[in-house]
Amino acid sequence: MLAYIVRRLLLLPLVLFGMSVLFFALLSALSPYERLAFYVDENLLSHIEGPEDWDVLFHRFGLDRPIHVQYLNWLGNVLRGDLGYSTIARMPVSDAIRKYFPASVELALLAAIPVLVVGIWMGFVSAERRGSLLDHAFRGIAIVGWSLPSFVAGLLLLLVFYGILPWFPPGRVGMAFLPLVRSPEFIRYTNMMSVDSLLNGEFALFLDSLRHLVLPIFTLAFLSWALLMRVARSSLLSELRQDYVTTARSKGLPERVVRRHARRNSLISVTTIS
Incomplete structure (x- = not known):
């Protein structure tokens, strides 16, 4: 490695x-x-x-x-x-990176958590219950996630969870928190809204920023879920066919222990993709 x-x-x-x-x-x-x-x-x-x-x-x-x-x-x-001048951001590119890059890092870090947890879990469950209804359901979700462009998934999520069900609004913070965010008392330590809100002791702003991050996180994670789930499933199925698994089962080792060792070995290829 x-x-x-x-x-x-x-x-x-x-x-x-x-x-x-x-x-x-x-x-x-x-x-x-x-x-x-x-x-x-x-x-x-x-x-x-x-x-x-x-x-x-x-x-x-x-x-x-x-x-x-x-x-x-x-x-x-x-x-x-x-790096030149950005006509879109209307500032030097280096300044635009310093201003907007922390928000991208914040989104990527928060999206990695559900991608790794849910994607690997779905892949392992699908492999261990191969041929079951749950396996077919998870594989169908993976096919949809792999074939659906991220911008289409984002528009659909925005339509459903903001247009029809106003649960998760777009933007970084709600209108009620804009005066606080723009005030001189609010210190931007990292330009990551979720982190800066905690460092400023504004827990309500922290919850509001997480609420605004839900749709971008799920949009970013949808494609990665599908890829990671397929890799985890195929890797675990390959491990369960290995000779050491057959030997362990023939010697009466509990299935729970066998699967634990197989999962651990299958994480090598999953880690490479992640």
Whole structure:
């Protein structure tokens, strides 16, 4: 396992380099005017009056140079920490990452809990009760989760649990907590709303932030549930066919103990996927 992790880490720079070259090659198919939109916002573009203004902007951002020179300049800026300007967030990319990345980490960490617990449990139960009604039900859920795009699942969950049943609203916090969150007294230690609410001693805000995270968590976890459940099921079924399981059963070892050892060994492939 350690050797596998080391190999993946060593290959990571090459993968990132290849992706950057491919992405830059795709961007080179656009015209300079279209590529300029990635560097400046609409307000600046609206003030352009003539060809001279375009030439100034092209020269300023290096778009009048050969494509390989543009790539080397971009790569040098990235290595120095200059990731450019985001026209969507209307701020430098590095500032946008610092502002929004903690919320993504919060969502990913909270989604990992139901994914691991429910996905592995469903896979093991389905394998141990192979051919039963519960097995068919879990496999059907896995097929739906694997084939349903995450954005479709998110829209369906939003329609049912917010549009029809107003249980889990979108956003990060409710309207009632906005004055508190925007007040100077509320300190953003991590930019993770659930963590910052506890650090500020606002337990009601903590519960409200968790309520707003339910739909994003289930949307993110739905596809991962399906994959992890299928891997856990097939891995445990493979272990239950091994010779050591047959030998243990022939010697009268309780089925509970046999399954416990089989589950432990099947977690190797499950851990790799997780």
